[in-house]
Amino acid sequence: MAQMETEVLIIGGGVLGAAVARELSRYKVDAILVEKEADFGWGSTKTNMCIVCQGGDTLEFRPEYRRSKLVWDSMPLMEPLCQELDVPFKKVGELALIRNNEELSKFQKLKSRAEKLGLGGHQFIDQDTLRQMEPNVTREAIGALYDPHIAIVDPVRLTIALIENASQNGVNVMRETQVVRISQEVNQFKVETNRGSVMCRFIVNAAGTSVDKIARLVNSDDFVLYPIRGYVGILDKNLGGFIKHEIHMRPDAPGQMNILTPSVHGNLFFGTTMQPGVRGDCSVKGRIAEIGFQNARKIVPDLSERDIIHSFAGFLMFRNWEVGWHECVVQASQKVPRFISICIGYPGVSAAPAAAHEVTDLLRREGLKLETDESFSPFRKASPVFNELPEEQQKELIAKNPRYGHAVCRCETVSEGEIVEAMRHGATTLDGVKFRTRAGMGRCQGGFCTPRVVKILARELGLSEEKITKKGRESRLLLHKSKELIEAQI
Amino acid sequence: MNYSDIDVAVIGSGPAGMAAAIKAKEEGAEHVLILERQEQLGGLLHQCVHNGFGLFYFGQDLTGPEYGHRFAEKVKDLGIQVLLETMVTRISADRQITAVNNREGVLCLMPRSLVLAMGCRERSRGQLNLPGTRPAGIFTAGTAQRFVNVEGWIPGKKVVILGSGDIGMIMARRLTLEGAEVKAVVEILPYIGGLTRNEVQCLHDFHIPLLLEHTITETHGQQRLEAVTIAKVNKDKKPVNGSHQMIECDTLLLSVGLIPENELSRMAGVALDPLTGGPGVDQWRETSVSGIFAGGNVVHVHDLVDEVSWEAEIAGTSAARFAKKEELEKEKKILKPGRNIRYVVPQTISAQHDVTLYARVKDMEENVTLKMGDIFSKSLRVVKPGEMLKIDLSRSQLRQLKDDAVELSIEGAKRRQ
Numbered sequence: 058m059a060q061m062e063t064e065v066l067i068i069g070g071g072v073l074g075a076a077v078a079r080e081l082s083r084y085k086v087d088a089i090l091v092e093k094e095a096d097f098g099w100g101s102t103k104t105n106m107c108i109v110c111q112g113g114d115t116l117e118f119r120p121e122y123r124r125s126k127l128v129w130d131s132m133p134l135m136e137p138l139c140q141e142l143d144v145p146f147k148k149v150g151e152l153a154l155i156r157n158n159e160e161l162s163k164f165q166k167l168k169s170r171a172e173k174l175g176l177g178g179h180q181f182i183d184q185d186t187l188r189q190m191e192p193n194v195t196r197e198a199i200g201a202l203y204d205p206h207i208a209i210v211d212p213v214r215l216t217i218a219l220i221e222n223a224s225q226n227g228v229n230v231m232r233e234t235q236v237v238r239i240s241q242e243v244n245q246f247k248v249e250t251n252r253g254s255v256m257c258r259f260i261v262n263a264a265g266t267s268v269d270k271i272a273r274l275v276n277s278d279d280f281v282l283y284p285i286r287g288y289v290g291i292l293d294k295n296l297g298g299f300i301k302h303e304i305h306m307r308p309d310a311p312g313q314m315n316i317l318t319p320s321v322h323g324n325l326f327f328g329t330t331m332q333p334g335v336r337g338d339c340s341v342k343g344r345i346a347e348i349g350f351q352n353a354r355k356i357v358p359d360l361s362e363r364d365i366i367h368s369f370a371g372f373l374m375f376r377n378w379e380v381g382w383h384e385c386v387v388q389a390s391q392k393v394p395r396f397i398s399i400c401i402g403y404p405g406v407s408a409a410p411a412a413a414h415e416v417t418d419l420l421r422r423e424g425l426k427l428e429t430d431e432s433f434s435p436f437r438k439a440s441p442v443f444n445e446l447p448e449e450q451q452k453e454l455i456a457k458n459p460r461y462g463h464a465v466c467r468c469e470t471v472s473e474g475e476i477v478e479a480m481r482h483g484a485t486t487l488d489g490v491k492f493r494t495r496a497g498m499g500r501c502q503g504g505f506c507t508p509r510v511v512k513i514l515a516r517e518l519g520l521s522e523e524k525i526t527k528k529g530r531e532s533r534l535l536l537h538k539s540k541e542l543i544e545a546q547i
Numbered sequence: 548m549n550y551s552d553i554d555v556a557v558i559g560s561g562p563a564g565m566a567a568a569i570k571a572k573e574e575g576a577e578h579v580l581i582l583e584r585q586e587q588l589g590g591l592l593h594q595c596v597h598n599g600f601g602l603f604y605f606g607q608d609l610t611g612p613e614y615g616h617r618f619a620e621k622v623k624d625l626g627i628q629v630l631l632e633t634m635v636t637r638i639s640a641d642r643q644i645t646a647v648n649n650r651e652g653v654l655c656l657m658p659r660s661l662v663l664a665m666g667c668r669e670r671s672r673g674q675l676n677l678p679g680t681r682p683a684g685i686f687t688a689g690t691a692q693r694f695v696n697v698e699g700w701i702p703g704k705k706v707v708i709l710g711s712g713d714i715g716m717i718m719a720r721r722l723t724l725e726g727a728e729v730k731a732v733v734e735i736l737p738y739i740g741g742l743t744r745n746e747v748q749c750l751h752d753f754h755i756p757l758l759l760e761h762t763i764t765e766t767h768g769q770q771r772l773e774a775v776t777i778a779k780v781n782k783d784k785k786p787v788n789g790s791h792q793m794i795e796c797d798t799l800l801l802s803v804g805l806i807p808e809n810e811l812s813r814m815a816g817v818a819l820d821p822l823t824g825g826p827g828v829d830q831w832r833e834t835s836v837s838g839i840f841a842g843g844n845v846v847h848v849h850d851l852v853d854e855v856s857w858e859a860e861i862a863g864t865s866a867a868r869f870a871k872k873e874e875l876e877k878e879k880k881i882l883k884p885g886r887n888i889r890y891v892v893p894q895t896i897s898a899q900h901d902v903t904l905y906a907r908v909k910d911m912e913e914n915v916t917l918k919m920g921d922i923f924s925k926s927l928r929v930v931k932p933g934e935m936l937k938i939d940l941s942r943s944q945l946r947q948l949k950d951d952a953v954e955l956s957i958e959g960a961k962r963r964q
Binding site: 290291295337338339340341342343346350362363365366367368369444448451452455456459460461462463464467468470472487500501502503504505507508511512522523526527528530531532533534535536537538539540541542543545546 | 584632634636645647648649650651652653668669671672673674676678679680681682683684686687689690693694695697698699700701702703704725726727764765766767769770771797798810813
């Protein structure tokens with residue numbers, strides 16, 4: 058790419074950038090989306106608890122916050138969106154455990170507020186009903202507040218689906234493309250990236266944890282964001298069915314959020330301890346991991362540490378006290394015309410559908426002409442997941458393409474056919490294959506399939522295995538050929 | 548191929564699966580079938596190019612591939628049916644097997660009896676809950692072993708190994724021979740996790756530092772691993788303040804334990820022993836599900852390949868007898884782990900036959916007595932978790948057992964601090 062031209066440039070291929078791209082693809086608008094990583098959804102989008110349709114679940118969603126409205130407006134949009142895009146969505150409902158009268162009064166407040174907002178359906182349930190619904194929860198709970206709206210998704214798959222649908226409808230998406238400089242020219246921006254420059258009239262800055270950095274490139278950093286690090290642990294699929302709802306308990310210490318939830322793929326997630334962190338430092342701290350697990354055990358005492366298969370840390374961007382700690386950024390710059398920044402922080406995935414509408418409106422107000430594109434198709438079909446198909450369809454698939462009969466990842470039973478298909482859709486790295494197919498996401502965490510996936514990546518990309526990376530850039534997996542080091546010594 | 552009328556089906560073709568299949572055939576099972584997910588027979592033996600295999604079974608010092616080859620030849624000679632590149636995806640309590648491969652598609656098999664020989668897998672980084680970043684360059688020792696010995700790639704030049712399991716120590720030597728610098732083998736316990744012979748031959752002989760009572764407290768580097776922080780640990784295995792130091796490295800290998808692989812067993816409703824991670828078995832190596840037998844590392848993790856094959860032979864023989872509708876003695880006496888015993892296999896025995904028990908201790912102790920009720924007692928200079936105890940009991944000894952349950956224990960020890 059030497060120099061490209063477009064009307065709208067979207068910076069960031071997380072769930073928000075992807076949702077904006079897909080929304081814009083409804084119109085006859087020329088748009089490009091750039092993502093700095095080797096695949097989509099690798100920032101805050103992938104590091105969370107995979108819960109959506111929040112808003113009626115905690116008192117922090119105050120009606121005066123913009124963020125609350127985006128989350129509430131998104132609630133009815135999420136399920137139809139997931140259907141159109143063929144991504145897993147499961148309405149699990151939430152049980153907020155109540156241990157004493159003090160907690161009960163908090164939840165009474167929450168329930169009456171939810172009713173006022175028209176988010177009906179919340180109900181208090183007694184201890185016996187709770188036991189029937191969730192036999193494994195702590196005996197300390199005397200009841201719970203049930204929120205029927207809460208659902209779970211796979212945020213990375215949702216992001217990829219949004220990107221694919223946007224791309225089908227004409228948006229140009231580019232990965233490993235990092236914005237380094239933006240200069241303002243008459244009625245347009247010149248955006249320089251590591252792979253050439255883009256001339257554009259509008260910019261949507263959806264750069265996630267870098268959103269303020271990008272705004273600073275045009276001297277439009279009229280908001281302050283603080284990175285808060287959260288910790289999440291993943292438990293083995295063996296525990297699938299151990300709990301059926303997202304279960305929430307009021308934390309005993311500040312800076313903690315105490316949640317245990319099933320995932321759409323059958324694992325359990327627990328977390329998350331929140332604390333200020335240094336941006337980009339996604340390392341898991343030993344003490345925090347310990348607290349996270351202790352908290353999960355307060356919800357379900359029978360959990361065993363042996364069932365933890367993975368843990369990660371991620372960042373949420375919070376705003377300062379002046380505008381409200383829980384406020385978000387969805388705004389056109391005060392100083393620079395046609396420059397829109399968007400960052401929801403927590404819960405960005407939940408707010409994405411309405412946020413995309415909001416950004417589209419802001420673009421219109423900034424002067425973008427939005428003419429409906431009659432050829433827009435809202436539908437996108439997911440690639441087949443071998444493991445989830447009925448036997449007859451498995452047979453057909455193997456007959457058509459024998460690679461589906463070659464199991465590569467044993468824990469998640471992912472076939473070579475799925476990996477090659479994921480590559481056809483854009484996976485170029487070990488993590489890309491992992492997030493798109495789940496190869497390496499099981500209990501052995503890639504111990505078995507890593508050499509096999511590396512081989513397939515190398516073969517399909519026509520590269521030496523030495524060149525294959527975990528997640529792009531400098532993350533090569535294999536640094537030397539056999540005997541290379543000895544020969545260098547001789 | 549003919550998949551009907553199978554007497555014994557064996558899942559896995561490592562040192563356990565092949566041994567079980569051979570014995571089943573020799574015991575008179577006519578149609579024996581091995582299901583293997585890799586391209587060739589042998590399981591993990593292919594990547595174990597070091598020696599030390601078969602010292603007891605064959606009385607010869609062989610490499611892993613050589614050891615496997617001897618069994619594979621016999622599998623061929625005996626006319627045992629083999630299905631390669633075939634992944635079993637499901638088994639049921641009535642022994643129905645569902646498997647996939649790229650030739651026949653989805654297969655459904657109904658053998659008369661079944662031997663589980665899926666072996667074990669390595670504990671991963673996630674299970675350790677190891678703090679720090681998530682860069683490239685962190686592998687389990689076994690994954691690195693496959694890259695080096697089978698695929699021909701060296702993961703990196705400056706290596707730290709966490710855990711002193713056998714594969715970790717063997718990889719320390721292997722990578723040193725490949726020209727990499729192994730900066731340390733870090734072990735949280737006051738003693739190694741693997742065999743003494745590997746400590747001597749793989750670490751001491753190559754001057755590789757072994758840091759006992761140390762652990763890794765953090766990994767560094769966003770893209771590729773750049774360093775690890777290690778620290779000394781106290782008696783509670785918690786890092787000691789002020790003992791932290793950073794070691795620059797591009798590769799971290801984990802050799803922190805093996806876990807019997809029993810996903811399929813669970814599907815069939817086979818009861819697992821939480822102490823071993825494998826199916827509870829009787830002396831015939833029959834699991835809680837009638838007609839499903841198990842042998843080798845799928846039952847419990849062994850120290851030596853020879854023992855893996857021997858145990859699987861018991862399972863193979865019993866499976867053949869079951870297929871022939873022979874009665875297996877079912878009087879059950881329960882073996883319980885007592886003081887300083889982590890587990891005993893088999894978990895139940897009949898008192899009517901000679902039996903060999905395998906047990907592992909929890910902690911290292913010196914000058915102890917291994918006792919089993921009133922019927923067995925033996926003095927031992929030292930017991931270590933890394934070295935399995937083997938106890939041969941005769942029928943006449945077992946006949947003295949009065950109760951239905953008996954405890955195996957380590958007595959009279961001065962605990963080593």
